Amino acid sequence: MLPNLSTIRPVRKIRYIIFLKDVLILALTTFGGPQVHLAMFYDRFVRLRGYLTEAELMELNALCQVLPGPTSTQTITALGFKIGGPNLAYLTLLIWVLPAVSIMTAAGMGVYYLEQNYLSLRFARYIQPMAVGFLVVSGYRIGKMVIQSQISLTLAIMAAVAAYIFRSPVMTPIVIVVGGLTTALTYQKQERMTKEPLQVQWANFFLWLGVLLAAAGLGAVTQLLPVRLFENFYRNGSLVFGGGQVLTPMLYNEFVAFKHYLTREEFLSGLGLVQALPGPVFSFASYIGALSMRDAGMNGQFWGSFVSTAGIFLPGTFLIFFVYRFWAQLKRYRVVRASLDGINAASTGLTAAAAVALFEPMAPHWPSVVVVLLTMAALLYTRIPPFVLILAGLLAGVFL
Template structure:
């Protein structure tokens, strides 16, 4: 048992090296998705190390769940910022992200070497695991984010928009429509308690971060249109996907799929889902799936550079928004307009993810009664038995090998 931090616990300055080693440990051991990551963070940084107290940690989690971007990585970035300033923030993000990114890049290079019944079975099994993982995400998010008829309707409308306009533009439209509808229909809701979070980010730094965020969002597509360089193309696609992720890491799936899969894309639907399944088995943030896709975007050693570009680009918008909002968060979060917009946008996210569950996830992975049965088994393991995702990955891979051997 570890003593609970006292109510007056206050952050003490630390060193970036200390932050790096602490988050490297978390990056190597934090499995189970963003909610589990937040539990690991609280145990290590609130209970054990007392970097912050529970109230400040809860306020920080609330902020990062409200904003677009990878919530657990944003929390870690902010904790590093609180502990050791900008160098600590960079150290926290790097250490938490690096282990899973390295593992997924290694998988990208080794997957083509997998041949025969075993290799094809593992790859098809990973695709089937993706069906169960995404179905679990849709199930859980629908219960939380669409608890009433109005928000459920917003989710259905978003699903229809994405199915009718199967591109990144359709997903942006779905989120915009959802947010505006939320402003109209979802103003009623539980009042938010005032926050007490103060990470001492100046208003000038916050405004600068927001300007940089907007400039990259508007400028990268123009730059990509003017050049054929793969690095710029990758940066544009992954930055745009990272800027639109509301609702957690699972939602990056349809956004990235719209950018990298297809006639003009860099990966096939099968490669995409196999990597997504593999991402469930590694510790750390799910956004590191971008490193796998980036490695496949260019041949040979050049894939390492595109993997690094994709990794930075998909995380950068969420971190810029976090820094930009910090100076204004305490006043902003209690406004009715802001809360209504987010209720609508989050409901739309459920519809977007449900559309992705159908295409490409289900239609790519489920090609026989046996593959459907294996997907159901994996789904029940996740939902009913609460089996850790990495165990489900092992079960799915073994099942894929068995199906391939029988076939």
Template sequence: MSSCCYHFDDALALLRELGVPEVTKFKNRTAYTKKSASVSWRQKMIGGKSMSYSKEIYKEICLVFARLGLFAFGGPAAHIAMMEDELVTKRKWLTKADFMDLLGFTNLIPGPNSTELAIALGYKRRGKIGLFLAGICFILPAMTIVLLLAMFYKQYGEVPLIEAIFAGIKPVILAVIIQALFRLGQTTIQDVRSLLLFLAAWLLSLFGIGEITVLLLAGLAMLLMQQLSKWRTRHLAVEPMSLTLVFLTFLKIGSVLYGSGYVLLAFLQAEFIERYAALTSTQLLDAVAIGQFTPGPVFTTATFVGYLIQGVPGALLATVGIFLPSFLLILLLHPLFNKLRASKIFAGILDGITVASLALMASVSWQLGLATFVSWVSVILFGISLIALTRFKLNSSYLIIMGGCIGWLLTV
């Protein structure tokens, strides 16, 4: 009998260490026999099992976000759509509602939204270590690709085939975004007022109203509607920029920038052409184009610019500088976000922001569609991709590779 209790207690201790909530009620239970041997056995087994369990989760985080960083073409809207498909629909890391909450939260803070979302998802999955693993693995593939292209560009003055390949990828990306919009919309748009708010935010975005303005207006509008409802019912340099200056300039940009790649272009022009004369206008436009055409975060444009100014060290420091604020902001603000979510006022604002976030994705889809449907090939590619995604649940990475190959073949 005592031997049975001894093994039962060891099993309970192992399960508690692995985070199984159902056994926490047995936490005051003690072993009846062989206490010292029990402690030794328990330390070995629990330490080994929990360490193995943690390693598997860390490995999963690294592989998931590295693959997303390698295949996530098309800018933030596409990145968000692929994250939702991979982490909500397939891996069940979190619910659609929780995903939309994190999306609304990351839209409120400065920096690259999709990268911040990746960082926040890593934090939610495995705390601070998960935060850094997710962010680094999402950024690293894009940074490496952009750095190699920057070396090629500096040597030969151009980067061939990028536009042709991307022309084949764009229809696939559009299909991925549309699929995510429908899925997320089922959770976010559940009544007439959220539908009206979605349409209003979409129209404001199409008319060129800034993203942060749309988000804040939507948040306040939803809060007012909820309260009303409750009341009724109750700028070339002679001297090159130093490495320190490159780092600090990108650190400043990463700390205050809201919005898309076009907003990034404005910041880069003001700093590197008008203020420091470190680049030509052609170099800057090429840098932004590379950032747009390559997978992963658009802000890896910083890697390209840093390399043109100060080689590999400049590329690395520019990348760290522009992304560092995102890690720090999520690390500092995520715990506060969890507390604020319990507030009815903040919850109402966040509900409006999540609806507006979907509207901004829809606006990007509309603009991407206008730029994508320039031939019958792109229309067919879009149709095939949408059917493959929605009916056959085909992995979007394979479709992106297929689209890139077709775009390349059409130029041969």
């Protein structure tokens, strides 16, 4: 007997609505970065709903970790793709990023309003050194995980030195590619696995590449700031391996050190604030986009936030749709697994270089140094949630 399609479709829609409700709950409650996100994904999607098994979730997360882009965002988007295809995946992406993106857009507009009305930003003076402390600890933690050999340590140091000396966005892809190629040569150390013929569907790859080339070409021809912002963030989103802590130095080099769209103080204030929010750290792009178009008025700031948000999140989405279909075959190639060690080591070096560059101007001011050290100690030796630290810093800035 054939199933009744009129019954199946409403049941499926109800299931999709429940899933999207779960995504919204997580978007409003997942503080603490990818590690915490993964634990909450497990509690809700595996234990509570049974959308997938623990092994499937861990493998999906591992795939997203080795792709450029925001790991948590790609994981939850890929889960939407697994449950309901591309349409549900894009709805999942929208709901997951919307709360953090909205807050960071409002923060960017609020900072500009305060500056225009000659109001002091000193209430955020402790947030800026706290942001450096967050960056240092993130780099330290990721370094402990990925630096496992003399080669990876050397690559991390060389990447840090190169990024510190040559503060240009051009250095980021060079450092990452060199790191990946270096360890790819050591593929013999990887365990040999039986291979299966790759069955690749290229549509999403060509979509990713086509958008990248079209944005670069259109930006060069028109010189319109919204187009260039989209291209800048799309390029960064296509190159960032390792999550938000690696994205930070890339954005600092491009928008502060190189293009001067933001001041160092504005950048650090936004970086500190995004640590206190639930959802993806990549929502920091919305703040930068809004401030980058401050001269275009309120509508321009909304537009800047929109194109920056789209630019940072779309590459990872296109790539996870592309690779997810043949990842089981791809991961069996030793050269692919070997290259990831160098990419991760180089990303650690980029984070270290950004931390040093951001800390340098604070070094002569002992109160800022103390705040950096206290933040690091709290993150390393206590279980105080990051958002509580940031809120404490804001309150201290207001009352002291």
